[in-house]
Every structure is written in C-alpha cells, then in structure tokens.
Amino acid sequence: MASGTALIYDEEMTSHKLLWNDPICDIEVPERLSFSYEQLKCYHLVERCVCVPAREGSEEEILLVHSSEHLEVAKSTQTMNEEELKRVSGNYDAFFFHPSTYRCARIAVGAGLQLVDSVMSGKVCNGMALVRPPGHHSQRNAANGFCLFNNVAIAAEYAKRKYGLQRILIVDWDVHHGQGTQYIFEEDPSVLYFSWHRYEHQEFWPSLKESDYDAVGLGRGKGSNINLPWNKVGMGNSDYLAAFFHVLLPVAFEFDPELVLVSSGYDSGIGDPEGQMNATPDVFAHLTHFLMQLANGKLCVILEGGYHLKSLSESVCMTVKTLLGDPVPQITGEMAPCLSAIESIQNVRAAHKPYWKCLMYEDTSFLQNLSTKSHLLEKVNTNPSTEHESKITNKDEMVKVERFLELHMKNILFPVPPIKTAATIESEASAHLLPLSVRVVKEMDMNEVKALVSAFYADLVKEDETLLSLGSMLAVLDKILTKQVCNGIAESPTASVSVAVALRHSVRFGFQRVLCIFVGDMEIIPNTEDGRILMIHICEKQQSEKTNSKHYISLNWKEVRFTFIRSLVYVRMHRFEENFSSCYFSSSRRQSHSVKRVRRR
Ligand SMILES: NCCCNCCCCCC(O)(O)C(F)(F)F
Numbered sequence: 102m103a104s105g106t107a108l109i110y111d112e113e114m115t116s117h118k119l120l121w122n123d124p125i126c127d128i129e130v131p132e133r134l135s136f137s138y139e140q141l142k143c144y145h146l147v148e149r150c151v152c153v154p155a156r157e158g159s160e161e162e163i164l165l166v167h168s169s170e171h172l173e174v175a176k177s178t179q180t181m182n183e184e185e186l187k188r189v190s191g192n193y194d195a196f197f198f199h200p201s202t203y204r205c206a207r208i209a210v211g212a213g214l215q216l217v218d219s220v221m222s223g224k225v226c227n228g229m230a231l232v233r234p235p236g237h238h239s240q241r242n243a244a245n246g247f248c249l250f251n252n253v254a255i256a257a258e259y260a261k262r263k264y265g266l267q268r269i270l271i272v273d274w275d276v277h278h279g280q281g282t283q284y285i286f287e288e289d290p291s292v293l294y295f296s297w298h299r300y301e302h303q304e305f306w307p308s309l310k311e312s313d314y315d316a317v318g319l320g321r322g323k324g325s326n327i328n329l330p331w332n333k334v335g336m337g338n339s340d341y342l343a344a345f346f347h348v349l350l351p352v353a354f355e356f357d358p359e360l361v362l363v364s365s366g367y368d369s370g371i372g373d374p375e376g377q378m379n380a381t382p383d384v385f386a387h388l389t390h391f392l393m394q395l396a397n398g399k400l401c402v403i404l405e406g407g408y409h410l411k412s413l414s415e416s417v418c419m420t421v422k423t424l425l426g427d428p429v430p431q432i433t434g435e436m437a438p439c440l441s442a443i444e445s446i447q448n449v450r451a452a453h454k455p456y457w458k459c460l461m462y463e464d465t466s467f468l469q470n471l472s473t474k475s476h477l478l479e480k481v482n483t484n485p486s487t488e489h490e491s492k493i494t495n496k497d498e499m500v501k502v503e504r505f506l507e508l509h510m511k512n513i514l515f516p517v518p519p520i521k522t523a524a525t526i527e528s529e530a531s532a533h534l535l536p537l538s539v540r541v542v543k544e545m546d547m548n549e550v551k552a553l554v555s556a557f558y559a560d561l562v563k564e565d566e567t568l569l570s571l572g573s574m575l576a577v578l579d580k581i582l583t584k585q586v587c588n589g590i591a592e593s594p595t596a597s598v599s600v601a602v603a604l605r606h607s608v609r610f611g612f613q614r615v616l617c618i619f620v621g622d623m624e625i626i627p628n629t630e631d632g633r634i635l636m637i638h639i640c641e642k643q644q645s646e647k648t649n650s651k652h653y654i655s656l657n658w659k660e661v662r663f664t665f666i667r668s669l670v671y672v673r674m675h676r677f678e679e680n681f682s683s684c685y686f687s688s689s690r691r692q693s694h695s696v697k698r699v700r701r702r
C-alpha cells in the first residue's frame with residue numbers, strides 16, 4: 102500500500118499575468134499560487150509532503166485532448182506584443198494571454214501528469230498540484246474562462262492510455278461548471294465527471310443549458326456526466342455534504358473508480374467574489390477524506406479556481422492536511438441542507454435514476470408536479486443600480502471574511518476540548534500502550550450501578566451478572582455526557598442490554614437526538630423513545646416484533662455492502678434533523694457480505 106503525499110509547485114507558473122485592464126479577468130492573479138504555497142509552508146505542510154518537480158507537458162500530451170490548431174495558436178502567442186496578445190485574447194470568452202502563458206500552461210499540464218505518475222507508480226498514495234492557468238473551461242479547440250489547456254482532462258486521458266485504466270472519476274468542486282471537461286468526456290463511459298456549480302437557473306456564467314442537471318452524458322456516455330446546479334448563492338457546508346452523501350458518493354462507490362482526479366477550485370468557498378458561497382475551508386477536509394476512500398486512496402488534486410486569497414490558501418491547506426492523513430475537523434454548524442439544494446439534489450438523482458443501481462428505487466413522481474420547482478417562486482430582483490454598490494461592499498466583505506477566517510481556523514486547528522477518548526482498561530499494564538489522547542477511566546462502582554439500574558433500568562436488566570458489564574460502559578458514557586471527552590470505547594459481553602441502558606441513560610440525561618448503529622442480533626430492541634433515538638440495526642435474523650417506527654431501520658447484512666450502509670448512515674444522519682448528540686457503535690460479530698438486493702424497512 103503506497104503512502105505519502107506529493108506536492109507539485111513551480112513558481113514559474115506565477116509569470117502568467119494580465120497586462121491590460123479587464124475587470125473580468127483581473128481576479129486570476131499570480132498571488133493565488135504564491136499565497137497558497139506560503140500558507141502551506143506556514144503550517145509546516147510542505148516539509149511533510151514528497152516534493153515532486155513539475156515538468157512541461159509535451160505537445161503530444163496536449164494533443165490528447167486539444168486540436169493542433171488550438172496548440173498552434175497558443176504557441177504563436179509567445180512572441181506577440183501586448184496589442185497582438187490583446188487581439189488574440191479577444192477571440193475567447195474571458196481569457197487573457199501573456200508572453201509566458203503558453204509556457205506556464207505547459208507546466209500546468211506537466212504538473213498534473215507528474216502527479217498522475219507519482220500516484221500510479223506507487224511512489225506516493227495521493228497528492229496535490231498547485232497550477233495556473235487553470236483548465237476545466239478549456240475545450241478541444243478553444244481557451245475559455247482563464248483556461249488554456251484542460252489540465253485535468255489531459256491527466257485523465259494520459260492515465261487511461263499509459264496505465265490502461267477503464268474507470269476514472271473526475272470530481273469538480275470548483276464553483277463554475279467545467280463545461281470544457283464535460284464536452285471532452287460526455288460520450289466516454291470510462292470517465293465519470295461530477296460537477297457542482299453556481300447556476301441560478303442559467304443566469305450565472307457560463308450560462309449554458311447543458312450545465313443543468315439533465316445533461317447526463319451522450320450515447321454510451323449516458324449516466325457518466327453528473328451536473329449539480331446551485332440555483333441560489335450562499336450554499337454552505339451542509340449543502341456540500343448533502344451533495345456528497347446523496348449524489349456523488351453512492352454513485353462513486355458503485356462506479357468503483359481506479360483513479361480519482363479533482364478539479365479543485367476553491368471559489369466554492371466562503372468569501373470568494375465569484376462563488377458568493379458560505380462553505381468554510383474545513384469542508385474541503387471532509388470532501389477530500391471521502392474521496393480518499395475510493396480507488397485505494399489514489400487521489401490527484403489539481404487546482405482550478407479560487408480568488409479570495411485567504412479563503413483559497415486555508416482551503417488548500419485543509420486539503421493537503423487531509424491528504425497527509427491528519428484527522429478531519431469536527432463538523433459544526435447547520436447540518437440540514439437548504440430547500441434549493443434539496444431540490445437540485447432530487448432533480449439530479451431523478452435524472453440519473455436509469456443509469457445507477459443505487460438510484461433504482463428513486464421516486465421521480467415529483468418531477469411531474471412542477472409546483473415544487475423553486476424558480477417559479479418569486480425571485481428577488483437585483484436591480485442593476487446595486488451592481489456597483491455590491492462591488493464596494495464586496496471589498497469590505499472580503500476584509501470581514503479575513504477576520505472571520507482567522508478566528509474560525511484557530512478553532513478548527515486547536516479544537517476545545519481536544520478530541521479525547523475515554524476507555525476502561527482492565528490491566529493498568531496495557532494502559533500505557535494507549536495514545537496520550539485516550540483518558541483511562543475507572544469502572545463505575547457496583548453499588549452505584551445497582552442503584553441506577555434498580556431506579557431506572559430494572560425492566561432492561563434481567564440477570565444480575567449483566568450488572569457487572571454495565572460498569573465500564575456507564576463510566577465511559579458519563580465522561581461523554583458530561584463533555585469531558587468527545588468519544589469513548591467500552592467492551593461488554595451483553596452488548597444489547599448495555600446499548601439499551603446506554604440509550605435510555607443518554608435520553609434521560611437530556612439528549613434529544615441519539616444515533617445508534619448496532620451490528621449483530623439483538624435479544625431486545627430498545628424503543629426509540631418517541632423519536633429521540635435513531636437506530637440502524639445491521640443483523641442477520643429479521644427481528645421478531647415488527648417495529649414500524651421510522652426511527653428503526655434493520656438491514657440484513659447478507660444483502661448489503663458496507664459501502665451502501667455507510668451512505669445510508671450518512672443519509673439517515675442527515676435526515677435525522679440537524680445533528681445528533683452522540684453516536685454509539687456496538688458490534689458483536691463480523692460478517693462477510695455481498696451485494697444482492699437492498700430491503701429497507
Ligand atoms: N460576465 C462574464 C463573467 C466571466 N467569468 C469568468 C469566470 C472564470 C472562472 C474560472 C474558474 O474559476 O472556473 C477556473 F477554475 F477555471 F479558474
């Protein structure tokens with residue numbers, strides 16, 4: 102199993118810059134790269150990576166995706182004067198040439214290929230390439246949207262041919278639709294392209310009909326193009342996570358890619374003038390971590406957009422930190438996605454129902470009933486005069502975000518209380534084997550357990566000898582309930598009684614939402630305490646009494662794969678209102694499993 106994280110950066114790519122006044126392109130500045138690299142150094146992340154040199158992509162490699170005309174035009178700009186550069190740039194939508202652009206773009210391509218080689222050769226497990234000009238808007242025969250060559254598309258095509266790959270996933274979390282990448286692979290079933298993007302019902306650039314959720318791919322590529330349009334700004338962490346839980350991850354696990362490439366734009370992060378979204382840099386740690394579970398961790402992250410320098414650099418650091426294997430920060434804040442996000446998620450799931458098993462049972466009846474479409478709702482009209490003011494507030498806005506991020510990232514990097522685990526360990530001897538973050542707790546003493554059980558849990562605890570086994574669980578649970586630790590682990594020979602007592606103890610302690618995942622057969626099914634407990638029971642025997650509570654789900658593990666369960670757990674966690682206070686995992690047996698049919702209560 103490969104290990105290590107590659108980091109590819111070459112300051113040569115900072116020489117490409119805008120030579121004239123152009124309010125559309127003036128945000129794509131060299132500091133995007135140097136600022137990010139400096140922040141990586143500041144967090145001591147560069148030294149932890151395997152620094153792999155960039156190289157120039159060859160003409161042949163560029164021709165994997167682009168036409169020779171396009172290559173010739175780009176090459177010819179190296180010797181042009183400013184006036185000629187401006188003229189040629191005017192042939193494209195939102196692109197600018199500099200005399201060094203061609204060379205920088207070739208290095209950007211080569212950096213991506215170096216990253217693919219480092220990962221595919223097993224030299225590293227994963228990595229990130231900090232490149233510009235970006236790539237996902239550029240097309241076979243055209244530059245577009247700050248992009249000259251499509252770095253990620255070339256990397257995918259290169260990986261297919263050099264390593265004989267049959268399934269490559271491209272995840273494009275940039276806030277703009279990578280229409281270039283879509284056009285290149287829309288008929289190719291071996292490349293699954295997923296993009297979310299600010300869309301606002303086709304009002305946001307590049308304002309294409311084919312950026313909507315019903316562009317599912319063409320011919321043999323049907324089902325291999327997934328567009329998730331954001332029809333409102335202000336999307337946040339919960340919306341992004343919901344998009345992963347309900348759209349990308351179920352399909353990605355089913356696709357089971359051999360390599361994952363990320364068109365990693367951070368203009369989908371908070372404070373970015375283009376995206377106008379609210380997701381904080383720590384969300385990119387979670388998105389990265391989810392993608393690391395695919396393709397045996399073979400993950401290549403290639404930079405696209407991102408124009409708020411502080412937000413961009415913090416997000417780059419969160420990404421690299423996670424690639425290096427650091428634990429992801431605790432998810433906090435709003436947990437439920439907004440209505441507009443739910444609508445987009447439902448639409449894209451319905452559009453892809455014919456192509457993916459995991460969407461087989463999707464209910465698409467709502468599609469007929471137009472009234473659910475939010476764009477029929479009154480849209481807030483932004484009269485043009487505010488356009489100018491919005492630019493100014495944007496400046497103040499950008500500074501305000503700086504201060505917010507200073508504080509926010511401090512909490513993320515130095516959480517209080519530091520993630521701590523409680524455990525009861527029989528022999529003091531083994532206690533020293535535990536990492537420092539684990540707090541050894543003494544078992545609750547027998548009299549206390551007896552008093553507690555006889556007062557509140559007598560109906561659950563039949564034989565006396567189970568009392569013994571409750572001591573360690575209750576001791577650990579107490580530390581969690583009193584917020585002295587975040588989580589804990591306890592062993593118990595009577596798992597189902599311990600769980601039943603633990604659940605009721607938590608609810609009695611005042612927790613309103615408790616998630617329980619129980620693996621193995623249970624003698625008694627604890628009641629879900631009028632909806633304050635969500636129980637997911639992975640078992641072999643169908644339970645005797647029919648509990649029709651929507652808060653009790655039993656899954657026969659002979660018929661589902663853990664990957665499905667994982668996404669189900671995420672789905673249910675998300676549906677289970679905002680968040681849940683504690684999570685128990687009790688497993689009494691391990692079982693092998695294979696895919697057959699999913700039967701959900
Ligand atoms: N009214 C015209 C607005 C044009 N806006 C162009 C935005 C380009 C975005 C580029 C990017 O961020 O997607 C990339 F990742 F490629 F850099």
Ligand SMILES: [Zn+2]
Nearest residue numbers: 275276277406
């Ligand atoms: Zn972008």
